[in-house]
Amino acid sequence: MMKVLQEGIGKLIQPPDLNAFRSSNRDKPKAMIDKRMSEAEAVQEFIHDGDYIGTELYGTVRCPQSLVNEIVRQGKKDLRVAGQGVYELDILLGASLVKALDITYIGMEVYGVSNCLRREVESGRVETCVEWSNAGIAWRFKAAAMGVPFLPARSMLGSDTLKYSSAKVVECPFTGDPMCLLPALILDVGLIHVHRADMYGNAQIDGITGFGAELARASKRLIISAEEIISTEEIRDNPEKTIIPYYLVDAVVEAPFGSHPGEMCYVYERDEDQIKEWIEASKTGETTRAYLEKYIYAVKDHAAYCQLVGEDRLAELKAMVPGR
Amino acid sequence: MSAQVYNPNELLICTASRLMPDNTTAFIGTGIPMLAASLAQKMHAPNLVAIFEFGGTGAILDDLPLAVGERRTFHRAVAASGILDIVETAQRGFVEYGFLGGAQIDPYGNLNSTVIGDHDRPKVRLPGSGGGNDVGSHCWRTIAIMRHDSRRFVEKVDFITTPGYLDGLEAREKAGLPPGTGPYRVVTTLAVMGYHPESKRMMLLATQPGVSMEQVLENTGFGIVVEEEIESSPAPTDEELCLLRDEVDKDKYYI
Numbered sequence: 170m171m172k173v174l175q176e177g178i179g180k181l182i183q184p185p186d187l188n189a190f191r192s193s194n195r196d197k198p199k200a201m202i203d204k205r206m207s208e209a210e211a212v213q214e215f216i217h218d219g220d221y222i223g224t225e226l227y228g229t230v231r232c233p234q235s236l237v238n239e240i241v242r243q244g245k246k247d248l249r250v251a252g253q254g255v256y257e258l259d260i261l262l263g264a265s266l267v268k269a270l271d272i273t274y275i276g277m278e279v280y281g282v283s284n285c286l287r288r289e290v291e292s293g294r295v296e297t298c299v300e301w302s303n304a305g306i307a308w309r310f311k312a313a314a315m316g317v318p319f320l321p322a323r324s325m326l327g328s329d330t331l332k333y334s335s336a337k338v339v340e341c342p343f344t345g346d347p348m349c350l351l352p353a354l355i356l357d358v359g360l361i362h363v364h365r366a367d368m369y370g371n372a373q374i375d376g377i378t379g380f381g382a383e384l385a386r387a388s389k390r391l392i393i394s395a396e397e398i399i400s401t402e403e404i405r406d407n408p409e410k411t412i413i414p415y416y417l418v419d420a421v422v423e424a425p426f427g428s429h430p431g432e433m434c435y436v437y438e439r440d441e442d443q444i445k446e447w448i449e450a451s452k453t454g455e456t457t458r459a460y461l462e463k464y465i466y467a468v469k470d471h472a473a474y475c476q477l478v479g480e481d482r483l484a485e486l487k488a489m490v491p492g493r
Numbered sequence: 494m495s496a497q498v499y500n501p502n503e504l505l506i507c508t509a510s511r512l513m514p515d516n517t518t519a520f521i522g523t524g525i526p527m528l529a530a531s532l533a534q535k536m537h538a539p540n541l542v543a544i545f546e547f548g549g550t551g552a553i554l555d556d557l558p559l560a561v562g563e564r565r566t567f568h569r570a571v572a573a574s575g576i577l578d579i580v581e582t583a584q585r586g587f588v589e590y591g592f593l594g595g596a597q598i599d600p601y602g603n604l605n606s607t608v609i610g611d612h613d614r615p616k617v618r619l620p621g622s623g624g625g626n627d628v629g630s631h632c633w634r635t636i637a638i639m640r641h642d643s644r645r646f647v648e649k650v651d652f653i654t655t656p657g658y659l660d661g662l663e664a665r666e667k668a669g670l671p672p673g674t675g676p677y678r679v680v681t682t683l684a685v686m687g688y689h690p691e692s693k694r695m696m697l698l699a700t701q702p703g704v705s706m707e708q709v710l711e712n713t714g715f716g717i718v719v720e721e722e723i724e725s726s727p728a729p730t731d732e733e734l735c736l737l738r739d740e741v742d743k744d745k746y747y748i
Contacts, residue, residue: 227547227562227576253623255560276620278523278560279746283620290618298618300607300654302626303546304580311577323584324630327668328603329653330622333612338669347669377548377567378575434564 174347175338177331179299182249182269183221185318185353193389197416203368204421205398208239208471211420215390216245219268220357223251223310224258225384228278229431229439231374232257233362235424235471236394241266242465251354253303256431256447260465262289263457269297271354273306277448284451300333301325305351307380312353314386319350359388361413362427364436366395367403370418373410376434385413394424396436424471426483438489440482499729501682502748503737504701505638506532507729508680509592512636518542519590520583520628523561524747525638526592530554531741532733544588546624548574557742561624580624583631586671591632593625597650598639600694600715601664602657602676604629605650612652622654629655630670634677641681643714658693684709685726689718699726 206214216222222240226232237257240248241264252258252272259275261267262285275286289295301309302324312320325331326338326349341348361381366372372393374381385391393413398421404411427433430440430447450460468474475483499507502525509529513519515538521530530543531554542551545558549567552558558565567573582588595604596619606625610616629635635657639645657676658665666672675693679686685699696718700709706723729737742748 228560230547230560230562230564252621272621274621274623276623282617286620287618291615293614298612300612300621302622302630303576303624304627305622307576307580323669323671324580324627326630326670327653327656327659327665328626329612330607330626330655333607333652347667349669376564377562377573379547379562380576382575383577432563439559439563 171342172340173337174340175331177334177336179333179335180297181335181352182271182297182299183354185313185355187316187318187353190313190355190389191316199416201369201415204370204418205368206420206422208235208394208422208424211392211422212236212239212243212245215392215419216240216358218245219247219249221249222358222360223356223384223388224254225359225361225379225381226254226257226431227379229255229444231362231379231433232428232431233360233394234429234431235427235474236360236392236422237261238465238471238474241461251306251356253306256444259283259285259447259451262286263451264461265289265294267295270295271299271301271306273301273303280448285457288454299335300330302330305334305336306354307383308351309354310380310383310387312351313355314383317353319352321348321350323349325349354387356384356388358390358392359384360392361385362394362424363413364395364433365397365399366393366421367399367401368421369401369415370413370421371401371404371411371415372413372418373404373407374412378412382412385417388417390419391417392420392422393418394422394427396425396427396433398423426475427471429478429483435490437483437486440486497731497734499734500748503729503734504682505680506737507733508685508726509636509638510536512678513538513541513590516540517589518544518587520544520546520588520592520632522592522624527554527558528737528741528747531557532737535736535740536733544579544582546579547576548579550574550579557744557746559746580627580631583627588632589634591628591635593629593635593637593655594639595625595637595654597645597647598637598679599647599650599657600717601659601661602637602679602688602695603650603653603659604637604655604657605652607652607654609651625655629657631674633674635675636678636680637676638680641683642712646713646715648715658688661693683712686717692718694718696720697723699724701726702728
């Protein structure tokens with residue numbers, strides 16, 4: 170019997186039900202089915218009010234922004250969110266759609282704290298904030314991806330980050346040392362933007378992979394958006410590049426510049442001007458709403474968003490990418 | 494000695510870069526640590542292995558990364574993997590240095606980047622741990638880079654986001670953190686500090702050029718250990734400043 174030495178007082182927002190997860194994975198179609206659809210269809214069909222969702226990215230790199238914009242457009246509310254993000258989670262918070270957070274980091278990196286996080290948490294509109302480290306959350310996805318209820322780790326020990334998490338500290342049955350146990354985190358919906366995918370959802374990423382492989386495997390439903398849709402023959406030419414096989418995927422959305430104003434390594438750079446526009450806009454509720462109106466509510470879909478940003482600007486961002 | 498005038502960020506970058514030896518591994522975060530690592534590679538540590546949280550290992554920092562996950566963090570790198578490979582590498586003891594920052598630091602090097610005030614009713618909600626807690630848990634030696642004033646250097650932080658020596662002595666080991674790890678240096682615009690080997694309280698090692706010991710004590714909100722011999726940290730050299738301005742941050746993002 171493992172002795173529990175400490176229990177985090179944070180709420181376990183999404184208790185892991187591994188057997189239900191196995192069943193839902195068994196029920197997922199294994200046939201090669203064309204899963205291409207619009208972002209409106211994908212969000213409509215697979216995301217519901219109150220769902221627990223996660224986005225995979227690092228900073229503003231490979232941000233599933235066209236999907237997040239659509240969530241805002243459709244006003245999916247009371248979302249529970251695994252929070253490691255910069256611009257995309259700021260937008261969700263700015264639209265007041267988040268009810269609970271498993272938070273690791275929400276901020277604007279070199280530009281400082283997130284004004285939307287401050288407003289939403291300090292006002293109590295975000296009702297629950299449970300703390301984790303970046304690796305803590307990523308290991309929680311890995312546990313779910315492994316199909317086990319928890320993973321031991323030596324992060325978070327001794328800190329208030331652990332105290333305000335829902336981790337537990339136990340006496341390790343092998344070494345006798347205190348060990349942090351991180352509960353598996355199974356997402357209702359995962360959102361990942363990739364460089365390329367085929368119509369079935371086989372997806373490939375260039376450059377570093379963040380926690381894409383783990384999050385994909387920790388999701389009950391998975392929406393992939395891709396810079397380009399390629400043939401399955403091309404996937405089969407380079408299968409070692411596929412980090413997400415098709416049977417994990419429920420929807421495939423073609424979204425060139427889907428990460429904008431974030432970047433996509435080797436394809437286009439971050440739109441620093443628009444990020445700065447958001448930093449300014451996010452300072453008050455009123456200017457936040459005006460920004461959301463301009464870039465999301467008043468825009469029909471991602472194609473129209475790209476038109477609004479402008480072909481010339483997008484071409485510039487593409488031209489800014491140097492060779493390897 | 495430098496005949497040139499330098500600004501506070503340049504001082505922090507040069508001071509931090511000298512703490513990074515060649516042929517060692519360093520976990521590099523956004524901002525000043527990136528500039529310091531880049532400068533170290535150009536000065537004395539061409540084989541400093543810069544490790545970035547989201548997967549870049551051994552990047553050549555020719556061009557300044559603006560964020561921990563962007564392409565420059567794995568430019569001409571030896572490996573590009575993902576966050577768990579990197580943190581597991583640190584958990585296995587491969588990463589010597591780690592850089593940290595925060596809104597508050599206490600005498601034991603505990604850092605707060607989560608909330609000011611009560612956690613559930615915060616006065617200010619800050620971004621949270623990010624990779625900070627992981628770096629502070631697993632790296633052998635962590636270096637905090639801070640602005641130095643008595644609002645930031647406090648007797649007790651509102652929230653321990655990242656563990657330093659907790660409440661001193663053997664507290665880290667008792668909590669289950671890997672033995673032999675912990676805070677190593679604090680670099681500020683006023684001073685360079687270390688930690689007393691037994692009490693684990695912050696200890697003044699050197700003052701920055703033109704700064705008196707009294708100024709350091711006045712701007713620190715807790716009693717700091719002062720050894721008999723306090724050195725003066727050398728000013729940035731002409732060579733360091735030229736490299737920093739003409740090569741490391743040629744687009745003037747930070748300096």
